[in-house]
Amino acid sequence: DTAVSQTPKYLVTQMGNDKSIKCEQNLGHDTMYWYKQDSKKFLKIMFSYNNKELIINETVPNRFSPKSPDKAHLNLHINSLELGDSAVYFCASSQEREAEAFFGQGTRLTVV
């Protein structure tokens, strides 16, 4: 009965590969997000979707492409992985601006 679940939890891959991270929420929320947490623990928003529509696209390389097949899912696909992409990626969801966001456990991506 996990509210926001991400898979995989750990991902180790070589430079140049393409990988995807999946996220699902069972809270019925309309808005989903992807955040990146770097090695210094800084959290920065990457994307936000509301009812499958892209709302926020921060300055993120084109190699990152979110896809929302339905409002309960927001996947993150990364092409041509680089060393600097190594980080923890968090998926989150919320219902309204007044409401708190619920976060997944994170996906630790390591590019070697």
Add this chain to the structure above:
Amino acid sequence: AQSVAQPEDQVNVAEGNPLTVKCTYSVSGNPYLFWYVQYPNRGLQFLLKYITGDNLVKGSYGFEAEFNKSQTSFHLKKPSALVSDSALYFCAVRAPRYNTDKLIFGTGTRLQVFP
């Protein structure tokens, strides 16, 4: 531009003593303010929020925070710290005036509670 500042990288406190983790924000209009906690290798857990109304808000695990509009602050407090409170704490702001759902986070403050 919207921003959140957490001026202390780390706060050390003895168990049983009161604790304060500081947060100031810069946003136009009335902000929505949040505190989250992150334990090692875990996601962020919501602690409390201020949307409107009473400036003192109470949250999970005995934490509370006071919204101070004149000082643009939203400091997190707890009257008596526990060793289990040791974690990374994030303040966050959302600015509804900008018609965005974006949550902007501070840089985090590591709380260390010593027995």
